[in-house]
Amino acid sequence: MSSTERTDGDNGTDGFVAEWRNGAYNCYSSGHKFCREVCPVMQVTRNEVHTPTAFHANVVAMEKGLLDIADVARDYVHCTGCGACELRCPNTLFTGDFYRFRTRTVQLVKAARALAVDQGIHQPGWQRWVEETSRQKSEPVLGAEVPVSQEHVRDWAAGLDLPIGGETILFCDCEGAFHRTSVPRAAAKLLQRAGVEFGLMREQWCCGGPAAEMGYVDRAREFAKHNVDDWRAVGARRIIVFDPHDYISFTEDYPSYFGDEYDFEIVLFVELLAELIRDGRLPLTHPVERTVTYHDACRLNKRKGIHAAPREVLRAIPGLTFKDVDHVTQWSYCSGAGGGLPIERPDLTAEISRRRVERAAALDVDTLVSACVWSERPLTEQRGALEIMDLLEIVALAAGLEDER
Amino acid sequence: MTSTLVTDPVIDELVAICGPDNVFADRSSRVNRARVPAPFPVHRWAEHVPDVVVLPTTAEQVSEVVKLANRHRIPVVPRAGGTGLTDGAVPLRHGIVVDVKLMNKILEIDLDDRTVTVQPGINMLKLNEELQQYGVIYPDDPASYPCSLVGGRIGTSGWSLIGGRYGHTRDLVISFQIVLPTGELIWVGDGGGRKVRKSSTGYQLKHLFMGHQGTLGIVTEAVLELVPRPEAEFAAFFSYPDYETAWRSTGALAKSGLATLAGVVLFDEWKLDYLRRDDEAYIPQPDDVRCVVATAMYGTTDEVRPGAKRLMRIGKDTGGAYLGDEISQGDWASRHDRYATPLHGRLRDGQVVPMSWHCEDASINWSQLPQVRREWHEIVARLGDNFRIFDDWGMFAYTNAAFKPWGDYLTEIDVGIWEQELDDAAWDAWVTAKRDIAAVAIAHGGSISACHGACRAGEVDLVPEELGGGWDVMKKVKRVLDPLNIMNPGKYLLDEAYE
Amino acid sequence: MIGFRLSAERPPDPRRINDVVVQRLDHVYEVDPELMRDHIQQHDFPAWDTRRIVDSRWEHLAWMHAHWADSVVSGEELISTEE
Numbered sequence: 001m002s003s004t005e006r007t008d009g010d011n012g013t014d015g016f017v018a019e020w021r022n023g024a025y026n027c028y029s030s031g032h033k034f035c036r037e038v039c040p041v042m043q044v045t046r047n048e049v050h051t052p053t054a055f056h057a058n059v060v061a062m063e064k065g066l067l068d069i070a071d072v073a074r075d076y077v078h079c080t081g082c083g084a085c086e087l088r089c090p091n092t093l094f095t096g097d098f099y100r101f102r103t104r105t106v107q108l109v110k111a112a113r114a115l116a117v118d119q120g121i122h123q124p125g126w127q128r129w130v131e132e133t134s135r136q137k138s139e140p141v142l143g144a145e146v147p148v149s150q151e152h153v154r155d156w157a158a159g160l161d162l163p164i165g166g167e168t169i170l171f172c173d174c175e176g177a178f179h180r181t182s183v184p185r186a187a188a189k190l191l192q193r194a195g196v197e198f199g200l201m202r203e204q205w206c207c208g209g210p211a212a213e214m215g216y217v218d219r220a221r222e223f224a225k226h227n228v229d230d231w232r233a234v235g236a237r238r239i240i241v242f243d244p245h246d247y248i249s250f251t252e253d254y255p256s257y258f259g260d261e262y263d264f265e266i267v268l269f270v271e272l273l274a275e276l277i278r279d280g281r282l283p284l285t286h287p288v289e290r291t292v293t294y295h296d297a298c299r300l301n302k303r304k305g306i307h308a309a310p311r312e313v314l315r316a317i318p319g320l321t322f323k324d325v326d327h328v329t330q331w332s333y334c335s336g337a338g339g340g341l342p343i344e345r346p347d348l349t350a351e352i353s354r355r356r357v358e359r360a361a362a363l364d365v366d367t368l369v370s371a372c373v374w375s376e377r378p379l380t381e382q383r384g385a386l387e388i389m390d391l392l393e394i395v396a397l398a399a400g401l402e403d404e405r
Numbered sequence: 406m407t408s409t410l411v412t413d414p415v416i417d418e419l420v421a422i423c424g425p426d427n428v429f430a431d432r433s434s435r436v437n438r439a440r441v442p443a444p445f446p447v448h449r450w451a452e453h454v455p456d457v458v459v460l461p462t463t464a465e466q467v468s469e470v471v472k473l474a475n476r477h478r479i480p481v482v483p484r485a486g487g488t489g490l491t492d493g494a495v496p497l498r499h500g501i502v503v504d505v506k507l508m509n510k511i512l513e514i515d516l517d518d519r520t521v522t523v524q525p526g527i528n529m530l531k532l533n534e535e536l537q538q539y540g541v542i543y544p545d546d547p548a549s550y551p552c553s554l555v556g557g558r559i560g561t562s563g564w565s566l567i568g569g570r571y572g573h574t575r576d577l578v579i580s581f582q583i584v585l586p587t588g589e590l591i592w593v594g595d596g597g598g599r600k601v602r603k604s605s606t607g608y609q610l611k612h613l614f615m616g617h618q619g620t621l622g623i624v625t626e627a628v629l630e631l632v633p634r635p636e637a638e639f640a641a642f643f644s645y646p647d648y649e650t651a652w653r654s655t656g657a658l659a660k661s662g663l664a665t666l667a668g669v670v671l672f673d674e675w676k677l678d679y680l681r682r683d684d685e686a687y688i689p690q691p692d693d694v695r696c697v698v699a700t701a702m703y704g705t706t707d708e709v710r711p712g713a714k715r716l717m718r719i720g721k722d723t724g725g726a727y728l729g730d731e732i733s734q735g736d737w738a739s740r741h742d743r744y745a746t747p748l749h750g751r752l753r754d755g756q757v758v759p760m761s762w763h764c765e766d767a768s769i770n771w772s773q774l775p776q777v778r779r780e781w782h783e784i785v786a787r788l789g790d791n792f793r794i795f796d797d798w799g800m801f802a803y804t805n806a807a808f809k810p811w812g813d814y815l816t817e818i819d820v821g822i823w824e825q826e827l828d829d830a831a832w833d834a835w836v837t838a839k840r841d842i843a844a845v846a847i848a849h850g851g852s853i854s855a856c857h858g859a860c861r862a863g864e865v866d867l868v869p870e871e872l873g874g875g876w877d878v879m880k881k882v883k884r885v886l887d888p889l890n891i892m893n894p895g896k897y898l899l900d901e902a903y904e
Numbered sequence: 905m906i907g908f909r910l911s912a913e914r915p916p917d918p919r920r921i922n923d924v925v926v927q928r929l930d931h932v933y934e935v936d937p938e939l940m941r942d943h944i945q946q947h948d949f950p951a952w953d954t955r956r957i958v959d960s961r962w963e964h965l966a967w968m969h970a971h972w973a974d975s976v977v978s979g980e981e982l983i984s985t986e987e
Binding site: 021022025026028029030031032033034035036037046047048049053054057058060061064066067071072075088090091094095098099101329 | 429431432433434436437438440441442447448450451454460486487488504506507509526528530531534549551552683685739742744745746747748749757759760761762824825
């Protein structure tokens with residue numbers, strides 16, 4: 001639902017304030033600011049208008065007539081959607097479950113961005129990105145020069161002989177399909193090795209998550225509707241995803257769009273992988289002589305509480321030396337790749353990634369392993385002496401499906 | 406929403422000093438630096454919006470900004486974490502907010518002489534994450550531990566949860582650099598050596614420049630104490646059937662003389678009722694758990710284990726029942742970042758409303774605690790009788806002194822306020838209640854504030870009464886150091902210094 | 905089952921613990937929903953989110969102990985060795 005549909009008059013501001021005022025006061029009234037030092041953007045800019053506290057206070061200020069969305073639309077760009085703030089907020093961590101009312105900064109940021117778009121306030125990079133995605137059906141991850149297209153959406157699977165359709169679908173996100181194709185290839189080969197039957201979609205479009213995050217809600221729903229229709233058309237009941245961003249779209253956005261009729265089982269690859277290894281269906285026989293640390297994907301660790309499965313997988317790899325940093329410490333870590341930040345503030349994404357790589361390098365490791373394909377590009381750009389690998393890439397080595405380069 | 410002092414040429418000068426990326430005059434930047442979690446008249450937010458915000462990166466920039474402010478007679482309000490429970494960082498006359506958050510570097514870790522030198526915008530938890538690898542810790546531990554900043558801790562002279570063992574901010578900050586209200590940069594400490602903890606040279610200026618709520622300058626660098634990282638932590642929570650027994654037990658525990666004792670905290674019956682509303686540790690407790698006393702110890706394992714045995718015995722012998730490891734360890738761990746959450750708020754019909762947390766703190770001697778508690782609850786009950794937006798959230802009493810935690814207590818009464826419904830009548834009643842609460846503290850030989858500062862509306866009226874002749878000295882000091890009343894004007898009634 | 909299913913995320917109906925507290929999931933107290941009727945309304949709260957918050961809370965508290973000290977001495981253990 002876009003914010004123009006929520007209300008009449010006043011360009012949707014009244015409806016926005018009415019919907020968010022209690023949540024905003026829940027932050028404003030406490031003023032803890034425990035979000036601040038875990039926020040990856042705030043750690044870099046140190047600017048209070050980029051804090052989740054300000055994102056909520058702005059709603060109160062709008063109610064009091066002190067601010068308008070035009071005053072703050074650019075501030076709301078400064079969020080990766082990592083979810084650290086809302087988890088670390090005492091209103092979530094200590095009382096969210098009790099009251100069934102928690103801090104929802106990520107949703108608030110999306111709603112504020114949607115309000116801006118509804119009022120004709122566009123961030124040029126995001127506007128272009130969403131237009132291109134609408135035109136090509138996949139995100140323009142290869143830049144202006146190399147268009148992506150439906151024609152090439154399955155190129156990554158060349159030679160793997162994957163069927164179309166079936167009860168179980170492997171969904172491949174845009175970054176994996178066109179940029180880091182080694183990740184979906186590893187995913188497909190691992191499933192084949194473990195004997196999991198699966199197919200691809202007839203016509204896969206972007207999940208719509210990025211458009212929703214950038215405030216283009218109607219566009220996001222178009223993508224979602226197409227994908228769900230495609231799943232239904234081939235009789236799919238189970239969707240496997242390896243990208244945490246897709247996982248959020250399919251387990252949070254899609255249910256909010258489609259309600260109870262949304263009856264698909266959504267399986268996160270890394271959790272399936274841990275089970276396959278545990279059950280002996282995927283033997284890891286090839287030693288991987290690397291010293292690694294793990295980068296907790298924000299959307300798994302902070303937004304879903306998924307941090308054990310990737311560690312279980314890494315510990316099952318023979319030959320590997322795993323220097324772990326616990327997942328609570330990593331609530332304040334991020335690659336800066338989420339929430340559209342790299343499109344509008346590439347400088348901040350680069351600095352957030354640089355700091356993340358620096359922390360990994362201090363552990364004396366040779367490889368930083370991530371489970372989020374979107375994080376891997378900015379991390380690689382800042383990698384220095386480290387190699388940045390996806391968890392699936394390294395497991396493919398251990399399963400003997402790929403060779404060390 | 407603004408004063409007329411900050412003109413475009415002034416902003417140009419600020420840009421020349423701090424750089425174009427670190428000067429903000431847009432509405433959002435200003436509106437979002439008007440308040441702190443202290444009681445705030447949200448219905449009069451516009452009165453507190455600054456004219457311009459700067460984020461300097463060096464002490465020299467801060468100095469130049471203050472000198473500029475003196476030339477143009479523009480108010481300057483320093484802002485660090487903005488987590489204070491008094492309103493030191495709230496602009497009363499608009500002006501320039503000097504926000505030090507970009508100054509957050511660790512400048513030196515000295516493991517020989519056990520100090521760390523930092524800029525004022527660094528947070529203690531983040532600092533300790535860096536220090537952990539060296540086996541040392543900077544143990545300044547307020548309820549805002551994960552978010553408040555060193556500069557604000559000095560500006561408010563904060564209190565630490567484990568100050569009974571390691572001292573409070575004033576004991577843990579060895580020396581610091583400060584920009585005076587006229588712009589000069591000086592270092593103050595105990596004497597002149599930046600890493601010297603005890604000196605008898607000259608006046609003791611360090612204390613003068615702590616807790617002034619931004620009225621005497623802006624800290625730009627600080628040398629902090631490093632203590633050995635504790636090998637062992639011990640927390641024990643005891644329950645009691647009545648306040649009298651719990652209060653006596655608190656006194657016995659605090660007077661135990663155990664060197665590793667970091668603090669003793671007394672929860673009264675109102676606090677227990679409040680915790681039973683929504684806290685998983687307290688909901689299942691039987692009805693005869695009426696009051697609780699929490700204790701904690703830190704140090705080497707060789708000291709903590711036998712000390713803990715002794716502490717357990719004292720708790721038991723004075724009528725306490727140990728509440729078990731889960732609540733003791735779990736609740737204690739949560740107290741390093743324990744701010745109230747708004748949904749604790751209840752109307753008298755039981756309905757949940759989001760209330761802001763207002764903590765009235767005072768320093769009260771142990772002998773006076775029962776009487777102060779009675780009178781404070783009466784004040785808050787009257788407030789609630791007249792306005793449904795107020796809710797009594799109970800009282801804590803924390804051991805207050807550094808290293809010898811037996812004499813006086815940081816005594817707080819927590820009051821929920823439903824800010825969405827706040828208006829002038831309720832605000833005026835609240836300010837009156839705060840004045841009454843402060844008057845009770847003074848009448849019982851205490852002090853208006855143990856750790857937040859006493860410059861909030863209402864209570865500030867009684868500061869001259871509490872300080873007596875000291876108040877005249879305070880005004881003289883202010884006028885000499887800040888002849889043009891530039892630093893945080895209007896705060897602490899210090900306009901009187903210029904009458 | 906490791907997958908997400910929307911239909912599995914609806915928590916059971918609450919059972920009453922006392923006048924103001926109910927319980928839907930084991931060991932998880934919740935406010936009586938009647939008390940969030942007039943002024944503030946509860947969110948739609950999938951079961952995974954409740955579990956995530958409860959787990960995160962305990963993980964955070966464990967992290968905080970480890971942040972402050974190398975070990976935690978148990979009062980229950982001291983009592984049992986005393987007698």
